[in-house]
Amino acid sequence: MAETTAGLPPRETIFTVDPVPLKYGHGALAELGADAKAMGMTRVALFTDRTVAALPCLATARESLRAAGLDVVVYDAVKVEPTDRSFAEAAAFAQEAKVDGFVSIGGGSVMDTAKAANLLSTWPDDLLAYVNAPIGQAKPVPGPLKPHIACPTTSGTGSETTGVAIFDLTDRQLKTGISNKLLKPRLAVVDPTTTYTLPAGVVAATGFDVLTHAIESYTARLFTTRDRPAAPHLRPPYQGANPWSDGGALEAIRLGGRYLERAVADPSDHEAHDFLTFAATLAGMSFGNAGVHIPHAMSYAVAGLNHEYRARGYESAPGGMVPHGISVVVNAPAAFRFTAEADPERHLTAAAALGADVHDAGPAEAGEVLAGRLAEMMKATGIPNGLSEIGYSDTDIPALVKSAWPQQRLLVQAPKPVSEDDLADLFRAAMRYW
Template sequence: MACCHYYGHTAGGDTAFAVDMSAITYGAGCLAEAGDHARSLGMHRVALFTDASLAALEPVAVVKQSLLAAGLDVVVYDRVKVEPTDGSFLSAARFASEGKFDGFVSVGGGSVIDTCKAANLYSTYPAEFIDYVNAPIGNARAVPGPLKPHIACPTTSGTGSECTGIAIFDFVERRVKTGIVSKRLRPSLALIDPTTTYSLPANVVAASGFDVLSHALESFTALPYTRRAPADRPSLRPMSQGANPWSDLGCEKALQMTGLYLERAVRDASDHEARDGMMFAATLAGIAFGNAGVHLPHGMSYAVAGQVKNFCPHGYPQDEPMVPHGMSVIVNAPAVFRFTADACPERHLDAARWLGADVAGATNADAGEIVAERLIALMQSTGIPNGVGGVGYVPADVDSLAAGAWAQQRLIKNAPKPVTENDLAGLFHGAMKYW
């Protein structure tokens, strides 16, 4: 474990950290347990959220049949957008409000799970849409009370949304990605069946796998919780509380497993050991960042995804441009970790080693370059675009990208060193091209 002194006492800093997480059931075939769990959570009339592509596939059929076999009334909502927007969140919320459901089940990737969280929130505690959205873009109003039970069933190995109280969307009018954050959004239960990933296209496995990697690497190198000012009340301690000893455990194992399995999982869909490993790594990283928070690569990613031009990646819907979330994160990461390494070099070296880099004889001054080079090698071997230029941006876009990232103050402030908007512009310049 890296540098215990990272958590040394800081004047004015917090002296305790919190551990919050969803209940989790993990294993092949566990989606068939959905009905019994839903009934035990008090559900009678259930909204089953998914997207149009998944609606006709086995995971949704298994979950729906399990719910029906348990005697529950089930209504399917299959209009989730692959990259949700404020408009698609509102449409889902209207469906939930009109349906008068007492429970929610989501089957899909992070977009499906996040949309279900938002629908649960706005149908339970109606408000102006902007009220619950993160500041400074929205009003960051606290969720007034508990939400209805929600069982999340992920079908991709990446977002970790089943373990977090975060719902991310594109704010179309403002051309930026942002989100809603509250511990109350965290699903009541996650049913995680790794076999759902066996049919995923290679590019989807790569993008989601880099989301896993960056969740773990950002959480591990985040500002330590002892340098974050205490909340006004202990019950208001944020989920993005900074790196802490609990999250470190999940980060370490998730990085080791990603270093071992990511390339294999992308290269060969029949390598079930690798795809199982990435699903478990996603779970560990989801728990970790749900209790520590991520920082600059994710903050920058929301601008990259929100201002997309004409990029349409293989393996994803081709009806409109998009930069998949994990891809929009990792194209920034090598530049970021070159920048942050001097804040906690030992942690950067540990992370590089867990990802498979040779750190023999390395000094603290080498940490940023070693991490960056390892990330670049993994990007090249798995077909990830060459930096933000590879997803359609040019140097003239840097100011707009930096402004979009600067709006993500919840994430920017979780970085291990102070960051200015000019720093973000420099990072985007550095992320334009890596090879």
Template sequence: MSCCHWKFDTAFTVDASRITFGRGCVREVGDRATALGMGRVALFSDASVARLEFFDTALRSLRDAGLDVVTYTEASVEPTDESFRAAAAFVSETRPDGYVSVGGGSVIDTAKAANLYATYPADFADYVNAPIGAARPVPGPLAPHIACPTTSGTGSEVTGIAIFDLLSLHAKTGIASPELRPSEALVDPDSTDTLPGEVVACSGLDVLSHALESYTARPFTRRAAPAQPGRRPMSQGANPWSDLGSREALGLLGRYLERAVTDAADREAREQTMWAATLAGIAFGNAGVHIPHAMAYAVAGQVRDFHPSGYPGDGPIVPHGMSVILNAPAAFRLTAPADPARHLAAAGHLGADVAGAADADAGPVLADHLVRIMRAVGMPDGLAGVGYAESDATALAAGAWPQQRLLGNAPIDVDEALLANTFRHALRYW
């Protein structure tokens, strides 16, 4: 074929988990697991969540349904390749025929990885995203998995992505496949009632970035068509389906995020923030994220001594949502000229005053509104606030550069020099 029209895709694919949303729905997990044919269930969580009544409710529901339950409560708050391997070893020994995860994105991702490596054993790097790993396709279906998120943030309950720290590189990467997407999601806002405000802020800002990055991603019509229909990537670019979820999530966050962070008793705000998380999860699970998330993996992977309040343990950590939002104002100033109207629309959905704004205003308007939200919910003042300096920009760019799955989804072309400069602009905002 000599014509160029065949080079770009003309269709997009919509994938999503079955979702049940509402207060108290975690009590349905036993019936849901039985309906999926589970008999021996691996119940995944972490040490903190496993002490909560919410976890006990899920465990009771599974046992009341007559299911044999083995519990794994050692999922890491920030998973690593080592913690994924440990979880896979556990299920290889206990041999469950289904999974239930009760926790944040880290717990859900750990259950995804354990399910994958126990079902289709391989060298660990085989399934890891390129260029770090071989990005080998998952050979077939996995065992059923019901995800019960306890934070209003990652959207992992509806995505086929599992993120972890690769210890040898001091950087985050992941595994991405539609087969990893949980069979069902039980999204129960009761789980967020006891979350500290800083955790709600970090997870909610991750949601905000999911929605913004999906909405401003390279359009699916500017992505190369797959060699085979089944090989269309999950990060397929902005499309009409992802736009719906992104716009609604941004509107909800503009109205409710600050309330959810500052008033733990505001059940409406926490419920609506959690609904926004699910909507944004569906959006980015079908469109993909781009520069802020790619930068975030280096920020989290190279942290030296920062540890926020509200998070367990005492080791260095930049929570995922924080590591993303600290880059976002600088990144969106950069991408706005690619589609000023879409960036202004996103700012408007978040609540910014965009009346009379010209195309040249899109980047500043969106970036300034993001900074206002960051300050309102107590985020640090840019990357300097978590311990980075201008001298770190080159190393951070090198750490972000392997995230080609994300960077290739940006609405602009990206190289390491551009990344380093964006890290420099993200050091301080006020």
């Protein structure tokens, strides 16, 4: 008999926590072989991109896997900011190689591509069948996937802890994704030493992804504001802010506020890089449970419509693109000014954790204080001054709104309703900050 929630209150009273196991610390990559073998892997697909493939961290991972007696096949053709086509190519590789497990070494693009390849090679179907509605059909993942160990090399996306895989749907010029708890890696192996050689521009972009993840999850609608699902298995992955996600989000905000500028300014500041990497994983755990909202919904339009921008630190990437962290944070100050009235106390708490002086700030100033601190940090770390600096103008607003509006899975997580007119105003407000 199917489980039901008949007789219970119409509003949600439950949240669930299903975190990815975590291994964190210097030298963690050297233990990959033992971890993979313990999961029953025998033939491993080692996913990475061309840049990471040439770094010592990839050699360490491959040596550890082979020393454990595992057969390793390397896929180093991951596209930075993946597309529907690159997901399909990666899935075809995994299927042809007949692997029984995945290890991903790289940034969010690498980890998300491994998730998609695992899904599409294990349960073959058209990619859009699994993509979030209303863009795709939101077909449930039919069953368990092969084990996947995710190993981030950037202090940003938190993808090692989430069941989300994001990509460019090229023919529609928008970003979208797949969200299902079965996509979560079996283990996150986080070795902060892999971030020590990142260019400053990459540290800044990915670091602001950490901060926006954390602030969005902390300021998301409360889980108790959702309708109770008709059955427990229909409870969404993004459940809204809750006591468990709040703790990780606030600590990630605090760590980012303290260490992001230091990590961008000095590659040799290993303390800053270590704590920023830990903040990224904390933020991933939090937003993977609570959800993100307006800045991320807007970001998919910003990145999806612009493939010409050349970001600092990403010069080696083929072609232009707006890196994900930049596409998110350029919207964030405008978005938090808008959402603050829904819960001024949470916005002020986030601002204080980020390092803002909130002693004389009342509820009416909450959005401005949080937005001002973010803009101050953006300016200090070389982030573009709003959408105008990455090539957009007011004439692009209708197209941006049209691309962002389908991201209802994210927009409904905001603490107040968002209309198409609101989105137009937000994109206009995000054009320039200083």
